[in-house]
Amino acid sequence: MTATTATSTTRATPVGGAVAAMALCVALLISAEFMPVSLLTPIAQDLHATPGQAGQAISISGLFAVLASLVIAPLAGRFDRRRVLLAMTGLMLASVLLIVFAPSFPLLMVARALLGLAIGGFWSLSTATVLRLVPSEEVPKALGTLFLGNAVATAFAAPIGAYVGGHLGWRPVFGGLVPLVLITLFWQARALPAMPPQAAIPMSRLFSLLRRRYVSRGMLAVMLTFGGAFTAFTYFRPFLEGALGVDANQLSLLLLGLGLAGFIGTHFAGNFLQRGYLYPLLLILPLALAATTFALTAGAGLFWAVAATLVVWGTLNAAIPVCWSTWLARELVDEPEAGGGLMVASIQLAIMAGGGLGGHLLDAFGPSAPLWGGAVLLMLSTLLIRRGRHLRRPSHR
The missing domain is CATH 1.20.1250.20 (MFS general substrate transporter like domains)
Incomplete structure (x- = not known):
């Protein structure tokens, strides 16, 4: 199958579910990235760190997101884009599970590094993926759907984290993300069409x-x-x-x-x-x-x-x-x-x-x-x- 035929086949596939699945993934990535903002104090107390050190959990995810955004986008052109996106979602799942059971601050930082790789990789590929999924006249609407996931997470992740964390503890907050990430992974596997490799950047x-x-x-x-x-x-x-x-x-x-x-x-x-x-x-x-x-x-x-x-x-x-x-x-x-x-x-x-x-x-x-x-x-x-x-x-x- 030629590249042109593959692209045409991709766009002929119903993609509303694919874009919605990506938007949900974006919402969960943003939620997981900034959830520590509302949980710094209990995380620090539980893992015997200062609040300032606990804040480095956001810094470490940012560092690895930088690395992923610079490396994964050029490499992704050599692989089926669908598999790369599923791999990023799988990294998020591994990260959240590690956070839930982290017995120490260093292991928490490892988990946050994995999350950073997922964030940087997924975000750097999201716009280019939408361009391959939908006709040009529908691109603004599809991108708007992605940013809606971002806006929803920004609005509700921190207050929900503060409320649930105050009553049940900080680990159940991240534990609640696990089934949502599993649903997202399954949804993406069903909804995302194959997107054959293109020329790498x-x-x-x-x-x-x-x-x-x-x-x-x-x-x-x-x-x-x-x-x-x-x-x-x-x-x-x-x-x-x-x-x-x-x-x-x-x-x-x-x-x-x-x-x-x-x-x-x-x-x-x-x-x-x-x-x-x-x-x-x-x-x-x-x-x-x-x-x-x-x-x-x-x-x-x-x-x-x-x-x-x-x-x-x-x-x-x-x-x-x-x-x-x-x-x-x-x-x-x-x-x-x-x-x-x-x-x-x-x-x-x-x-x-x-x-x-x-x-x-x-x-x-x-x-x-x-x-x-x-x-x-x-x-x-x-x-x-x-x-x-x-x-x-x-x-x-």
Whole structure:
């Protein structure tokens, strides 16, 4: 069978279930990646670590996600894409099982490394897989379905983790993911069609993009923006416990408000982007998020003030990925797959660095320090972005 025939056969297969199965996998990957945010304190106590060390569980997954996003995408072109995606889901299953039964902090970190490989590999292949599965006119809708899985996980994973963890312990939280991952693995095996190997993308193409000055500046701005956000976000639980003395129920409500606000941010970002405000948003959003992060520390001790500020924080934070995805589609239109892999690597590297920096600040200076550090990184990103002229392709200036 020729490559052309294989592609035609793939697209002739009903793919609604395949895209939905991928969206569920995305939701579970994001849930598993950020679940420790709401469980840092009990994980640290159970495994005899500090909260800052427990936060490195997010950093280690970010590190291995970076490696996977740079390596798996080029290698995947040599194999049936369906098998590669199933392998990534299988890695997630192995990771979650290891987390549930981890007797020590080092084994927890091994489990999180496996999760990072699954995250980086799956995300770096997701857009290219959708392009092979659906006709071009249906691509935006299919990608929207994937990002819906991301939004749902962001909204509900942390509050559910805080609530269940507060009543049953942190291990049952991850244990609850096991049957869901098994269902996803079975669904993908049934729904995903065979996708024969295509020409591989040389890894050199990813790094050659950095020779374009506007791309290297854009990726640095991405890292500062996401790094600042995750330096603060990763350590919201110790901050809220220290500043407000919240219990598990209150923490769950606060994180739920933050997560639900993300739907608002995504909606309004889309509206403003349709009106052509990409570069003003890239500048204003991190600056406003920095100000809101400072406001959180200023409102410490006032529950409703912190709750309202978290809603604003969640709204602003959710708008940022939408804007940078739009920048990628607009300015790297000639290299969407390589650019996508580079973007995933930059974001995961920022998550790793933010989690590491915030953990050191927490252990050294207290629960407010990660928020201050994150706000500083966000302000640095605005200095780099400025009016956005140097983030545009030369033909767009």
